[in-house]
Amino acid sequence: GENVEQHPSTLSVQEGDSAVIKCTYSDSASNYFPWYKQELGKRPQLIIDIRSNVGEKKDQRIAVTLNKTAKHFSLHITETQPEDSAVYFCAASIPRGSARQLTFGSGTQLTVLP
Amino acid sequence: NAGVMQNPRHLVRRRGQEARLRCSPMKGHSHVYWYRQLPEEGLKFMVYLQKENIIDESGMPKERFSAEFPKEGPSILRIQQVVRGDSAAYFCASSPGREAGELFFGEGSRLTVL
Numbered sequence: 001g002e003n004v005e006q007h008p009s010t011l012s013v014q015e016g017d018s019a020v021i022k023c024t025y026s027d028s029a030s031n032y033f034p035w036y037k038q039e040l041g042k043r044p045q046l047i048i049d050i051r052s053n054v055g056e057k058k059d060q061r062i063a064v065t066l067n068k069t070a071k072h073f074s075l076h077i078t079e080t081q082p083e084d085s086a087v088y089f090c091a092a093s094i095p096r097g098s099a100r101q102l103t104f105g106s107g108t109q110l111t112v113l114p
Numbered sequence: 115n116a117g118v119m120q121n122p123r124h125l126v127r128r129r130g131q132e133a134r135l136r137c138s139p140m141k142g143h144s145h146v147y148w149y150r151q152l153p154e155e156g157l158k159f160m161v162y163l164q165k166e167n168i169i170d171e172s173g174m175p176k177e178r179f180s181a182e183f184p185k186e187g188p189s190i191l192r193i194q195q196v197v198r199g200d201s202a203a204y205f206c207a208s209s210p211g212r213e214a215g216e217l218f219f220g221e222g223s224r225l226t227v228l
Contacts, residue, residue: 043219
């Protein structure tokens with residue numbers, strides 16, 4: 001089955017610095033890679049996603065890059081702010097017959113220090 | 115435009131009792147997913163349902179757990195004879211179709227087994 005590894009598990013940065021979170025996946029059939037942000041006690045919310053036919057996608061301070069050959073993708077947050085502090089999950093989606101399943105990484109606790 | 119609605123938000127049960135968690139998908143969505151999140155861990159896929167059909171239950175424990183999504187009414191995740199290890203947050207998510215895309219999560223149901 002699909003396995004998604006996420007690193008680091010915790011990350012602390014100074015406000016204004018950049019943060020990078022990396023994920024690797026095992027199934028080459030994976031075709032969709034979303035990133036979710038989860039604040040304490042809240043639901044996961046999609047912040048950005050990328051499909052396998054694209055190498056990079058950017059939305060304001062957030063960008064995601066995908067290397068299909070190496071089977072890894074990364075989340076980049078620039079000019080971090082205290083409100084960026086949360087747990088971030090990567091995920092990979094594989095088609096399985098008529099089904100689709102998102103497999104999540106174990107999460108990265110990002111702390112932005114003021 | 116209500117999002118994914120889950121209830122109850124918090125549920126306390128004693129060992130051996132039954133827990134029923136309900137999920138109403140977003141309007142227009144007919145695909146429902148259940149995920150379990152243990153404290154400070156990632157989201158583990160449990161089951162994927164369409165109306166009246168279980169599409170993928172590969173993440174469901176073999177015993178005590180069941181899920182349904184009837185033609186009318188919410189999807190229900192049922193846990194019989196709960197044990198302390200069942201204590202977790204159970205998140206429901208919905209999507210409009212089978213194609214890989216954003217999952218919209220509910221706020222979760224937090225089960226505590228005493």
